[in-house]
Amino acid sequence: xxxxxxxxxxxxxxxxxEGDITIGSNCVLHPFxxxxxxxxxIVIGDGNLLEANCVLINEKKGTRDSSAPMRIGNxxxxxxxxxxxxxxxxxxxxxxxxxxxxxxxxxxxGIVIAPTVNVKDGVQVQNYTVxxxxxxxxxxxxxESQKEENKLSTTEQIAFLKNxxxxxxxxxx
Amino acid sequence: xxxxxxxxxxxQYLVTKPGNKISNKSILRGSQRIxxxxxxxxxxxxxxxGDLATTSFGKFCIIEKDxxxxxxxxxxxxxxxxxxxxxxxxxxxxxxxxxSSASIGNFVEIGKNCIIERGCILKDCCKILDGTILPAETxxxxxxIYGGKPGKLIGSLPESRLEYFQDYCIELYxxxxxxxx
Numbered sequence: 561x562x563x564x565x566x567x568x569x570x571x572x573x574x575x576x577x578e579g580d581i582t583i584g585s586n587c588v589l590h591p592f593x594x595x596x597x598x599x600x601x602i603v604i605g606d607g608n609l610l611e612a613n614c615v616l617i618n619e620k621k622g623t624r625d626s627s628a629p630m631r632i633g634n635x636x637x638x639x640x641x642x643x644x645x646x647x648x649x650x651x652x653x654x655x656x657x658x659x660x661x662x663x664x665x666x667x668x669x670g671i672v673i674a675p676t677v678n679v680k681d682g683v684q685v686q687n688y689t690v691x692x693x694x695x696x697x698x699x700x701x702x703x704e705s706q707k708e709e710n711k712l713s714t715t716e717q718i719a720f721l722k723n724x725x726x727x728x729x730x731x732x733x
Numbered sequence: 734x735x736x737x738x739x740x741x742x743x744x745q746y747l748v749t750k751p752g753n754k755i756s757n758k759s760i761l762r763g764s765q766r767i768x769x770x771x772x773x774x775x776x777x778x779x780x781x782x783g784d785l786a787t788t789s790f791g792k793f794c795i796i797e798k799d800x801x802x803x804x805x806x807x808x809x810x811x812x813x814x815x816x817x818x819x820x821x822x823x824x825x826x827x828x829x830x831x832x833s834s835a836s837i838g839n840f841v842e843i844g845k846n847c848i849i850e851r852g853c854i855l856k857d858c859c860k861i862l863d864g865t866i867l868p869a870e871t872x873x874x875x876x877x878i879y880g881g882k883p884g885k886l887i888g889s890l891p892e893s894r895l896e897y898f899q900d901y902c903i904e905l906y907x908x909x910x911x912x913x914x
Contacts (some may be wrong), residue, residue: 586883591760591762592760592780597778611781612780612782612801613801635775639808640801640803641801657831657848657850658831658848674769674866675848675866676848676866676882691806693883694864694882694883695881695882713808713813716808716811716812716813717806717813718812719812720806720812720813720814720815721785724784724785724815725784727784728762728763728766728784729762729763729784729785
């Protein structure tokens with residue numbers, strides 16, 4: 561297992577990391593978040609926030625699939641219970657509580673995915689979209705300011721968590 | 734009111750003096766900041782994040798398995814602060830739900846698979862149906878029933894709800910007994 565961690569990232573002791581993983585600087589991994597690079601490496605950018613019980617898996621789907629690296633951009637927020645298998649994710653996204661992203665999906669920048677939305681195989685989510693249930697699935701395109709707002713809310717939380725998490729949790733070094 | 738007795742393995746649960754029955758497999762982070770008033774049940778795999786802010790529970794709170802209870806946060810100018818999550822007496826929180834509300838009153842029933850986003854306020858004697866998603870900062874008034882995605886007012890509860898639910902919680906707590914060998 562190879563693990564490269566950038567400067568100032570905080571990884572709690574009870575988070576599970578397996579396989580070839582590269583994590584950028586200023587990231588925060590909550591306890592019980594999992595990154596499993598089973599069939600290929602996972603490369604994560606700077607300033608990402610992975611909350612409790614979220615899983616990033618790089619796993620082949622069936623025998624015809626080939627192994628490929630999974631690339632995740634900067635300033636994304638993966639909320640509680642999300643399961644991410646998609647190979648490319650852009651910057652400044654918010655992936656909501658208990659969502660599932662399948663392997664063939666592609667996400668660009670500035671996207672908000674509301675809780676319990678599943679993004680299926682082959683869906684390419686464009687910049688600045690918001691996906692939510694009402695209760696049928698609705699995909700709206702919001703403005704460019706969505707990207708700034710996502711990035712701000714993630715970086716503000718990371719600043720608080722970097723001070724608070726080491727006080728009550730063991731940190732892996 | 735008849736409730737089936739459910740037994741638990743006494744090796745898997747810790748029973749404290751004030752009567753809390755806490756599973757060994759539950760995950761209590763920041764346990765100095767988690768306040769349990771007594772006679773509560775916390776089942777397997779629930780995670781209570783006391784490391785972010787204090788969380789306080791009243792008596793007879795029954796929290797089913799696989800829940801995540803996390804304090805809410807508020808954004809000020811350029812800053813995020815996580816603040817206290819207070820839960821009242823006689824509550825039932827269903828399986829697999831994610832709770833991030835600011836406060837939950839007394840006699841509240843929350844169903845399975847619910848998602849209560851940050852900053853919500855649930856007043857006394859309300860009920861949240863299974864599978865609802867309550868958007869951030871909704872306020873649920875007393876005796877209301879909320880359901881759906883997003884959560885909306887669906888109905889209301891009768892005035893007898895308070896006494897009924899209080900008896901129900903006490904019966905549920907008393908019927909959760911260790912297995913005898």
